[in-house]
Amino acid sequence: MSEEQKKILEQQLWNIANELRGKMNADEFRDYILGFIFYKYLAEKMELYANKILEPDEITYKEIKEDSEDGKEYIDAIKEASLEKLGYFLKPSELFNELASKGNGNGESNFILESLQEILNNVQLSTMGTESEEDFDHLFEDMDLNSTKLGKTTEARNKLIAKVLSHLGKINFELENTELDVLGDAYEYLIGQFASGAGKKAGEFYTPQQVSMVLAKLVTTGKTRLKAVYDPTCGSGSLLLRVAKEVEEVSSFYGQELNRTTYNLARMNMILHDVHYLKFDIKQEDTLEHPQHVEHQFEAIVANPPFSAKWSANQLFTTDDRFSQYGKLAPKSKADYAFVQHMIYHLADNGTMAIVLPHGVLFRGAAEGHIRKYLIKDCNYLDAVIGLPANLFYGTSIPTCIMVFKKCRENPDNILFIDSSQHFDKVKTQNMLRPADIDKIISVYRERKVEDKYSYVACLDEIAENDFNLNIPRYVDTFEEEEVVDIGAVAEDLRGLEVSMCDVDKGLAKFCKELNISAPF
DSSP states (O other), rough: OOOOHHHHHHHHHHHHHHHTTTTHHHHHHHHHHHHHHHHHHHHHHHHHHHHHHHHGTTTTTGOOTTTTTHHHHHHHHHHHHHHHSSOOOOOGSHHHHHHHHHHTGGGGGGOOHHHHHHHHHHHHTTTTTTTTTHTTTTTTOOTTTTTTGSSSSHHHHHHHHHHHHHHHTOOOTTTTOTTOOOOHHHHHHHHHHHHHHHHHOOOTOOOHHHHHHHHHHHTTTTEEEEEEEEEOOOSSSSEEEEEEEEEEEEEEEEEEEEEEEHHHHOOOOOOOOOOOOOEEEEEEOOOTTTSSSSSSSSSEEEEEOOTTTTOOOOOGGSSSSGGGGGGSSOOTOOOOHHHHHHHHHHHHEEEEEEEEEEEETTTTTHHHHHHHIIIIIOOOEEEEEEOOOSSSSSTOOOOOEEEEEESOOOOOOOEEEEEEEOEEEEEEEEOOHHHHHHHHHHHHHHHTOOOTEEEEEEEEHHHHHHHHHOOOGGSOOOOOOOOOOOOHHHHHHHHHHHHHHHHHHHHHHHHHHHOOOOOOO
């Protein structure tokens, strides 16, 4: 698929999404359109798999008569295989195109609301008692088909949904072409579009793609395969999937997300990107208060946690293995270092972690200063600090940084500082990192280059002399000397202007006299 075709597809999907807008805000109609796209994906995946099984019998899945004896035998055999391979099951009558064509038929037969709700319920029910049960549990719960936001009457809601399904049915996601990830890319595009319209709430589920790319490239430096990647605040899962694009293979994906709706979005996103249900483990819980992957360590960890979030800082955590060695807990009002500590606990000895944080973590004192000093002096885990431009993230305009940590560092005697805060492009109201900006960050990090007004390698003694303050301007001097002003030349210019103004005044006075009107001075 060419870049132009991809953009056409993205625009088609966005136009369909806008059919649902009505009185809903961005994060509400997001749940419906992404849910419908997900249903279409599941149905098409099911049909392709079933048709492959049926090839020796020279029939297609849609041709099976579900009520016949032969049909029931076919259905039972396909269901068993499908639950193992795909993790779910849909009958021929429950396929997307079957329902979409019914909804756009004539007469009473085009009422599909109840059928659609039953099908979505059946997807979940089909997984009960199987290994994929947790991955499909309540996956469609945010799609309330009886919501008056879809229409005041059931007829109005039915008409709208039938229209949306009809439009979606005309789009070919090319699932049979395993080399392409058309639907996955389109889904990512829509998530980004919804984020741009969701304001502050966008931070709950979306990291801008260019920032995700930087994080992914940082943690995959020197690696072609990963056993596992982990994101403790995974949002929609886009950051985990971005890491997978930087290597040949990721064996397992792990994530945790507090928000229930976003948790559903992450699971859908994984399945839509053809990540097998046995290869991902996404949990819904508070990462700091109730961690779900306690026994695991990972060789790649990425995160964009909520900036300076509140947490309990309960004294019981002083005996928690994640925090106990530091002697102090992150403050209740700022959980930034609690997320850092949590991630370091889960970092494998051969691993790399990269986390987006507000600049305050670089210089704030008290408990945070104590933890920062411990990480640098006692553990020597901090590998790099990268300053990013302001206004990159939806919902906040503050400048941010990326901190990179490793337990076994190739350069244990120093820390790399990069200041990329002035390297960006302004697009509408957001700043964006350009491909060249991303490439520069990554190349300087990987080669550990020192570049005037951009990067600096600070030895640990210098960090200690600065009392472990990591404020980037202490290390990267971006000061630009102002051009020397020649006061004599400026005065001469002003005298010249004065003479010119006098000549203009005389000319104006002459014209006014000829016109027999008063001069304006």
